[in-house]
Amino acid sequence: MMNKFMKTIALSMAMLCLGAGAAGAAQFSDAQSSKNLTAAQLASKLQKYDVVFFGEYHDQSEIHQYELELLEAMYKAKGAKLALSMEMFEVDNQSKLNNFLADTLSEENFLAASRPWPNYRTDYAPLVNFAKEKKMPVVAANVPRFLAAHVAKNNASTEGIAEQYLQWLPKHTYAPEGAYKDKFYAQMSSPEAPMKLPPARLAAVYAAQCLKDD
Structure with a gap:
């Protein structure tokens, strides 16, 4: 709608x-x-x-x-x-x-x-x-790429981002469970994926992608 x-x-x-x-x-x-x-x-x-x-x-x-x-x-x-x-x-x-x-x-x-x-x-x-x-x-x-990188490097957390940069973050961020997350994980884990990430890193990178989406 x-x-x-x-x-x-x-x-x-x-x-x-x-x-x-x-x-x-x-x-x-x-x-x-x-x-x-x-x-x-x-x-x-x-x-x-x-x-x-x-x-x-x-x-x-x-x-x-x-x-x-x-x-x-x-x-x-x-x-x-x-x-x-x-x-x-x-x-x-x-x-x-x-x-x-x-x-x-x-x-x-x-x-x-x-x-x-x-x-x-x-x-x-x-x-x-x-x-x-x-x-x-x-x-x-x-979202500025350095903020998405911060989220990816800090276990999906926005903590530690300087107050002056908060204006550039979405008011709400979501990293939904379900089909979207499943598809993202499958894509990033496939042999054709441009980036090879260990499972422990996927959650943080997924959160960074959702930050960009939001």
Whole structure:
């Protein structure tokens, strides 16, 4: 259920995969009807929602192109009511992001100070630059990585974090039992996992991931 009090639509870069077609113009698949939709058709369907989550594989350029096309289509539909929220930016860099959008900070200085992902220029800059052109707010959505690392290194605890950094933590954090945790443990324990962790470390790393989710 969408929170009726939310006033913006946020296109977030990391959660719900909407589907995509072949090379060229973006095509999305409606999971209920199995029909293909253009970006404009999908944007029309999404107008009734306050928040839209867009899932991605971070290293697939085609998906980032589809994100841009959907963002452009949603801007045509929603205009000034639209905001862009991005996982790749961490909340302690919001002021730097705002200054870049306001043209009071150069792109070079912005990127030097904001810890962008390696593929920012090719895959994420088009989204940010479109938002900048349209004077659209861009929200840095992720917890600072040094705080997530603190949780991972301190047995899932946020104790010891300096008071000045508490503003960047979510008001509530959850590390739920159940299917999500089971899937996380299975993925991190699989032979294909990029990180090989001993069982004793999984709980702390899971808590750090949940902190980012929250």
